[in-house]
Ligand SMILES: Nc1ncnc2c1ncn2[C@@H]1O[C@H](COP(=O)(O)OP(=O)(O)O)[C@@H](O)[C@H]1O
């Protein structure tokens with residue numbers, strides 16, 4: 001079976017004479033040379049990607065590297081200057097406007113950084129709203145909305161009004177609202193970038209929980225290294241409109257393709273990136289019973305950074321039990337697991 005989403009030799013040149021721009025691109029001119037010699041801006045150059053069904057694929061790069069241009073060509077908010085986009089082997093680049101509208105409605109949704117909740121509707125009605133519009137019957141729409149709210153962890157505010165919610169909770173509503181449409185592909189352009197770090201981590205967790213519950217194909221743009229490593233199945237690193245490397249976080253960290261990628265990843269500190277809960281493995285530690293508070297060893301908290309549990313891990317041969325926020329044992333961390341994560345960032 002071929003990949004869910006295929007980008008084939010995609011290029012984008014901004015400027016008055018696209019043909020001349022493409023010619024400059026074919027001659028191998030750099031972004032700067034193109035700008036100087038012909039006043040064309042290179043958006044992206046000859047991108048080839050295959051994204052699998054159910055994959056959480058992160059596109060990473062500095063500002064101006066072409067991430068938004070690339071992702072917008074997937075649903076043709078931007079038309080490519082050259083190349084093809086295939087979704088389930090169907091060529092999106094050849095579609096009529098009418099077909100495109102259908103695809104955007106049913107198959108490819110885009111999650112924006114800011115979104116407005118309807119103030120006069122309850123939270124659950126806000127989440128169900130898009131489904132009503134799409135013609136889903138009321139009872140079923142509400143049921144799906146309820147499920148989505150549960151997955152993002154805010155069931156208890158289903159009947160509240162938006163202005164009764166904190167900013168972080170409103171963000172979760174936005175995520176639930178995007179998720180509930182059940183489009184197969186979700187495009188998220190820096191969707192969490194404006195959030196403060198704590199809420200941002202919570203949103204990443206919520207997204208991972210959603211992704212666990214029902215696999216969607218997600219193309220997630222980020223300029224934040226920690227975020228990318230934390231959530232990605234695979235990462236594409238972009239610079240100056242080109243993809244420099246594609247791989248799992250571990251592959252890229254262990255084997256950076258060039259100096260640029262190496263420099264980009266040099267600063268990542270896994271001990272401060274991941275929490276005990278992120279890396280806890282399900283199962284039983286000696287003397288600890290999952291789902292209860294019973295344990296011989298004092299458990300570490302799921303929200304502790306690895307940095308903070310290192311002293312504990314160093315002083316015992318045994319696996320450390322990990323307790324969730326209610327104090328129940330959710331899993332354990334053994335030394336091998338801990339070392340593997342610290343050395344190579346391997347979490348998933
Ligand atoms: N509509 C446009 N017209 C001209 N240049 C553009 C346009 N959109 C983006 N660009 C240029 O394309 C390059 C890539 O931009 P963008 O895709 O927004 O990068 P990123 O999302 O990685 O910050 C930048 O040099 C930007 O200035």
Ligand SMILES: [Mg+2]
Pocket residue numbers: 067068069
């Ligand atoms: Mg952008």
